[in-house]
Amino acid sequence: xxxxxxxxxxSLISFxxxxxxxxxxxxxxxxxxxxxxxxxxxxxxxxxxLFGHEFVSGGTVSSLGxxxxxxxxxxxxxxxxxxxxxxxxxxxxxxxxVAAILGFYFLVKRYYSLTTATIASLLISFSPWSILYSRKIxxxxxxxxxxxxxxxxxxxxxxxxxxxxxxxxxASSLILIQLHPISIVFISITSIFMxxxxxxxxxxxxxxxxxxxxxxxxxxxxxxxxxxxxxSSFLESRNRLNPNFSIQMLMRPFQILGVGDFRxxxxxxxxxxxxxxxxxxxxxxxLYLEYLLLPLGFALFVIKSKKFSFLGYATLLTIASYFFLxxxxxxxxxxxxxxxxxxxxxxxxSFFIKSKNLVLRWGSLLLFLLxxxxxxxFNKAFFDLLRENGGTKGDYGSVYIASKKxxxxxLSKYRAGSDFQKRMLMTYIPxxxxxxxxxxxxxxxxxxxxxxxxxxxxxxxxxxxDKQTQFKLLSFYTQNPExxxxxxxxxxxxxQIPQYHPIYEQVLRNYMxxxxxxEYSSLNFNFFYPEHWMLSExxxxxxxxxxxxxxxxxxxxxxxxMNIDCKSVHRICNNGTISEIKASIRPL
Numbered sequence: 264x265x266x267x268x269x270x271x272x273x274s275l276i277s278f279x280x281x282x283x284x285x286x287x288x289x290x291x292x293x294x295x296x297x298x299x300x301x302x303x304x305x306x307x308x309x310x311x312x313l314f315g316h317e318f319v320s321g322g323t324v325s326s327l328g329x330x331x332x333x334x335x336x337x338x339x340x341x342x343x344x345x346x347x348x349x350x351x352x353x354x355x356x357x358x359x360x361v362a363a364i365l366g367f368y369f370l371v372k373r374y375y376s377l378t379t380a381t382i383a384s385l386l387i388s389f390s391p392w393s394i395l396y397s398r399k400i401x402x403x404x405x406x407x408x409x410x411x412x413x414x415x416x417x418x419x420x421x422x423x424x425x426x427x428x429x430x431x432x433x434a435s436s437l438i439l440i441q442l443h444p445i446s447i448v449f450i451s452i453t454s455i456f457m458x459x460x461x462x463x464x465x466x467x468x469x470x471x472x473x474x475x476x477x478x479x480x481x482x483x484x485x486x487x488x489x490x491x492x493x494x495s496s497f498l499e500s501r502n503r504l505n506p507n508f509s510i511q512m513l514m515r516p517f518q519i520l521g522v523g524d525f526r527x528x529x530x531x532x533x534x535x536x537x538x539x540x541x542x543x544x545x546x547x548x549x550l551y552l553e554y555l556l557l558p559l560g561f562a563l564f565v566i567k568s569k570k571f572s573f574l575g576y577a578t579l580l581t582i583a584s585y586f587f588l589x590x591x592x593x594x595x596x597x598x599x600x601x602x603x604x605x606x607x608x609x610x611x612x613s614f615f616i617k618s619k620n621l622v623l624r625w626g627s628l629l630l631f632l633l634x635x636x637x638x639x640x641f642n643k644a645f646f647d648l649l650r651e652n653g654g655t656k657g658d659y660g661s662v663y664i665a666s667k668k669x670x671x672x673x674l675s676k677y678r679a680g681s682d683f684q685k686r687m688l689m690t691y692i693p694x695x696x697x698x699x700x701x702x703x704x705x706x707x708x709x710x711x712x713x714x715x716x717x718x719x720x721x722x723x724x725x726x727x728x729d730k731q732t733q734f735k736l737l738s739f740y741t742q743n744p745e746x747x748x749x750x751x752x753x754x755x756x757x758x759q760i761p762q763y764h765p766i767y768e769q770v771l772r773n774y775m776x777x778x779x780x781x782e783y784s785s786l787n788f789n790f791f792y793p794e795h796w797m798l799s800e801x802x803x804x805x806x807x808x809x810x811x812x813x814x815x816x817x818x819x820x821x822x823x824x825m826n827i828d829c830k831s832v833h834r835i836c837n838n839g840t841i842s843e844i845k846a847s848i849r850p851l
Contacts, residue, residue, distance in 0.1 A: 437475025530657020
C-alpha cells in the first residue's frame with residue numbers, strides 16, 4: 264500500500280514537472296513568434312467565412328509547388344472565430360502541442376515505464392527544434408499531436424486488441440498525410456507492419472477512412488473541376504529534387520533532437536549568438552552526445568519492446584526512403600518521427616539510470632540533467648537574441664512584434680475599418696504569391712472578369728497600397744504564364760494609371776528571372792534578349808547582339824521603322840530566340 268502511494272506521488276510530481284516544462288517556452292513571449300507569408304496565408308484562408316467568403320478548396324503551396332489540402336483551414340477556423348490575432352492563434356497551437364506532450368507522457372508511462380516517459384517528455388519539452396515546430400501558424404506544427412494519436416491507436420491495437428482503434432488509426436493517418444503529404448512514407452511503411460501483425464476490422468477501418476477523407480473532398484472536387492493542375496505539378500516536382508544523394512538526410516534525425524544545424528534558423532546571427540553567449544554556444548556541443556545515445560536507444564528499444572520493434576524498423580525505413588528518393592533534407596520532414604526518436608533516446612537513458620553500476624547510473628543521470636540545463640539555457644538565449652535584434656538574419660526572420668509595428672504604421676488610416684485585420688494579414692503576403700496561374704491566385708481571384716477591371720482600377724486609384732486590389736489585378740493579368748505581350752500590356756496600363764507600377768514591376772521581374780532575360784531600353788526603342796548574350800553599340804547607333812552563334816544587328820531608322828539583320832555562319836537566323844527578340848522590339 265505504501266509503495267503504491269509512493270509511486271502515485273512520484274507519478275503526480277513527474278506529471279506536473281512535464282506540464283510546466285512543456286509550457287515554459289511554448290506559451291511565453293508570443294510577441295516573438297515567427298510570422299511571415301505562410302502563417303499569414305493560413306490565417307487569412309481560415310478566416311475567409313468571417314469576411315463573407317466561402318472556404319477555398321486548398322491551403323498554402325508546398326515546397327514541391329503542389330497545393331496543400333484545406334484541412335488546416337478547417338482546424339484554424341474555430342481559432343479565427345475567437346481572434347485573428349496571430350499571438351492567440353499561436354498560443355492555441357502551442358497549447359495543443361503541450362497537450363500532445365502530456366498525451367505522449369501518459370502513453371509511454373502506460374506501455375513502457377514512468378522513468379522512460381518522464382525522460383522522453385522532458386527532452387521533447389526543451390528541445391529547441393521541437394519548440395520551434397510547436398508555436399507557429401503552420402500545418403506541420405500539428406503533426407506532433409496527430410502522431411501521438413496514431414501511436415496511441417497502434418498501442419491499443421497491439422496490446423489491448425481493441426479493434427475500434429482502427430478508426431483512430433486510419434483517421435489520424437489520413438489527417439497526417441493531409442497536413443504534410445511526405446507523411447505518406449512513414450504511414451505506408453507503418454501500415455504494412457500493422458496489417459501484418461494485428462487483426463483487421465474492415466468496418467472500423469472504413470469508419471476511420473470516412474472521417475479522415477471528409478476534409479479532403481473539396482480538394483478532390485477542385486482538382487477534378489480544374490483538370491487536376493496539381494497532378495502535373497506533382498509529376499514535375501521530381502525535377503526539383505536533389506540530383507544527388509544527400510548525407511544531410513541521414514543526419515537530420517540526430518540534429519532535430521537538439522540544436523543540430525540551428526544555424527539555418529540563426530543565419531548570419533550565428534556568430535552574433537556565439538559572441539553574445541559564448542558559454543552557452545560552447546556548451547551546446549554536449550548535446551551532440553545524444554547522437555551517440557540514439558543508436559544505442561534504438562537497439563535497446565527493438566530488443567526490449569519486441570511487440571513494437573516494428574516502430575523502430577519503420578523509422579529506419581522512412582529515413583532510408585527519404586535518402587534514396589533524394590528528397591530535399593528539410594528538418595520539418597522529421598517532425599512525424601520526433602516522438603519515436605525521443606522514445607529511443609529515453610530508452611537509452613532509462614537503461615543506464617536503472618543500471619546497478621553506480622558510475623553508469625549517476626553518470627547518465629548527470630548527463631541527462633546537463634542536457635536539460637543546456638537546452639533551457641540555449642532556448643532562453645535564443646529568445647533574448649530575438650528580442651534584442653528583432654529577429655534573426657536566418658530563416659526565422661523578423662519577429663511578429665517588429666513586423667507588426669511596421670504594418671500598423673502602414674495601415675494606420677484603416678484601423679477603424681471592419682476589414683482592418685484582413686488588410687493587416689494581406690500586408691504579410693508577397694505580391695508574387697497571387698499569380699493567376701498559381702493555385703492561390705486561381706482559387707481566390709479566378710472568377711474576376713474583364714467587366715470587373717474598371718471597378719478594381721477605381722479601387723486602385725483610391726487606395727494604391729491596398730494589397731487585395733493589387734492581388735486581383737495581378738491574378739487577372741497572369742491567368743496564363745507571363746509573356747512579352749503581358750509585359751507590354753501592363754506597361755501601357757502603367758502609363759495610363761501610374762498606380763499599376765508595383766504590378767508591372769513584379770511581372771517584369773518574374774518574367775526576366777524565369778526566362779533568363781535582360782532588357783535593353785533607349786530613348787527610341789527597347790527589347791528583351793537572353794542574359795548570356797553580349798550587347799554592344801556601334802558609332803552609328805546600331806545595337807549588336809552576339810550569342811549562341813548569332814550576330815543580330817538592330818538599327819532605328821526613324822518613324823518607328825527598324826532595320827533588323829541576323830548573320831550566322833552555321834545556323835539559320837529564324838530560330839526561336841531570334842524570333843523572340845524581334846517580337847519584343849517596341850519603338851518608344
